[in-house]
Amino acid sequence: MHQINVGEDLRDRNREIAAENREMLHRHGVFSLNIMSAPGAGKTSLLVKSIPLLKDKYRIGVIEGDLQTTRDAERVGALGIEVHQIQTGGVCHLDAAMVHSALHQLDLDSMDILLIENVGNLVCPAEFDLGVDARVMLLSITEGDDKPKKYPLMFSESRLLILNKVDLIEMVEFDIAKARREASDINHHIEIIELSCRSGAGIEDWTGWIEKLYTESRIV
Amino acid sequence: MHEVSVMHNLLEIVTATADREGAGTIDVIHLRIGEMAGINFESLEFAFEILSKGTRAEGGRLECDRVALMGKCSACSSEFHPEDLVFRCPECGSGGVEIIAGREMEVDYILLDEEGS
Numbered sequence: 001m002h003q004i005n006v007g008e009d010l011r012d013r014n015r016e017i018a019a020e021n022r023e024m025l026h027r028h029g030v031f032s033l034n035i036m037s038a039p040g041a042g043k044t045s046l047l048v049k050s051i052p053l054l055k056d057k058y059r060i061g062v063i064e065g066d067l068q069t070t071r072d073a074e075r076v077g078a079l080g081i082e083v084h085q086i087q088t089g090g091v092c093h094l095d096a097a098m099v100h101s102a103l104h105q106l107d108l109d110s111m112d113i114l115l116i117e118n119v120g121n122l123v124c125p126a127e128f129d130l131g132v133d134a135r136v137m138l139l140s141i142t143e144g145d146d147k148p149k150k151y152p153l154m155f156s157e158s159r160l161l162i163l164n165k166v167d168l169i170e171m172v173e174f175d176i177a178k179a180r181r182e183a184s185d186i187n188h189h190i191e192i193i194e195l196s197c198r199s200g201a202g203i204e205d206w207t208g209w210i211e212k213l214y215t216e217s218r219i220v
Numbered sequence: 221m222h223e224v225s226v227m228h229n230l231l232e233i234v235t236a237t238a239d240r241e242g243a244g245t246i247d248v249i250h251l252r253i254g255e256m257a258g259i260n261f262e263s264l265e266f267a268f269e270i271l272s273k274g275t276r277a278e279g280g281r282l283e284c285d286r287v288a289l290m291g292k293c294s295a296c297s298s299e300f301h302p303e304d305l306v307f308r309c310p311e312c313g314s315g316g317v318e319i320i321a322g323r324e325m326e327v328d329y330i331l332l333d334e335e336g337s
Contacts, residue, residue, distance in 0.1 A: 002243075002334065123222075186307055
C-alpha cells in the first residue's frame with residue numbers, strides 16, 4: 001500500500017473552462033449574468049418582464065438552463081431575441097462546459113448582454129462558476145426569510161439579491177429587514193433590490209442595475 | 221444533487237493518478253471537504269458506490285476530513301471562524317471578509333494497492 005498525494009480540487013476543471021468562457025465573452029464584448037434561484041422564484045418571469053425594457057437599447061441573448069423541457073426558452077423566445085436552450089438531462093445545475101458549447105452556437109458578435117438562467121436550485125449552481133461577469137440571486141418572499149442562513153453559499157457568491165413577489169408581503173410571513181440583514185451578514189458587498197414581476201414594481205431598478213454594470217464593463 | 225457529476229470528476233482524477241503510478245487498485249480516496257462547500261459526503265459515498273464499478277476504485281473506501289470555515293478580515297488581517305454565518309470581523313467590526321478556508325472540495329491523497337490487478 002502506498003500513498004500518492006493528489007491535492008486537486010474537484011472544481012478545477014470547471015474553473016478552467018469558466019476562465020475560457022470569460023475570456024471568450026470579453027473578447028466579443030459581451031457582458032454576462034448568471035441568474036440563480038430555487039424553482040418557481042420567478043427567474044423566467046423576471047426575464048420576460050425586463051427584456052422588453054432593454055432590447056431596444058441593447059442586443060440581448062439568453063441561455064436557458066432546464067432539466068427537461070423547453071418551456072422557459074419558448075416564453076423568452078417569444079420576445080424576439082436570441083435564445084439558446086440547454087437541457088441538462090437531469091443535472092441540477094449548469095456548469096462551465098455546458099455554457100461553453102452554448103457560447104459556440106450563439107452569435108456573440110451581435111450581442112451586448114447575455115443573460116443565463118440557471119436550473120432552479122439553491123445549492124449546486126453556487127458551486128459552479130460559468131465565467132460570467134456577475135451572479136444574481138433571486139429569492140421570492142413566499143420561500144421564507146430563513147434562506148440566507150440555510151443556503152449561505154448562494155448569498156456569498158452573488159453580487160445582487162433580488163427579493164421577488166413583494167406584492168404578496170401582506171399574505172406571507174416574511175421579514176424583509178431580517179432577510180436583508182442576514183444576507184448582508186454573509187456577504188457585506190451584496191446589493192439588494194425588491195421587486196414584483198407580477199405588478200412590475202421595481203423592475204426598472206433591476207434593468208437600471210444591469211445598465212449600470214454594463215456601462216462599467218465598457219469603461220474597464 | 222450534484223454529487224454525481226462531482227463524483228465523475230473525482231474518479232477521473234484518481235484513476236488518472238493511479239494510471240500514472242502504474243498501480244493496481246485504489247483502496248482509499250481521502251478527501252478534504254470544507255464546512256461551507258455545497259456538498260454532502262453521504263451522497264458522495266452513494267455516488268461513489270455506483271460510479272466506481274468497473275474502475276480501479278471499485279471496492280475502495282472514501283474518507284473525508286472536514287475543514288472548518290475561516291475568514292480573514294481585509295481591514296485588520298485577523299483570522300476567525302464566522303460564528304452563525306456572520307462574516308464580520310470580531311476584532312475591528314469590518315464586513316470585508318475573505319473566506320480563506322471552508323470551501324474545499326478536494327482529493328487530498330489516495331492509497332494504492334500495488335498487489336492488486
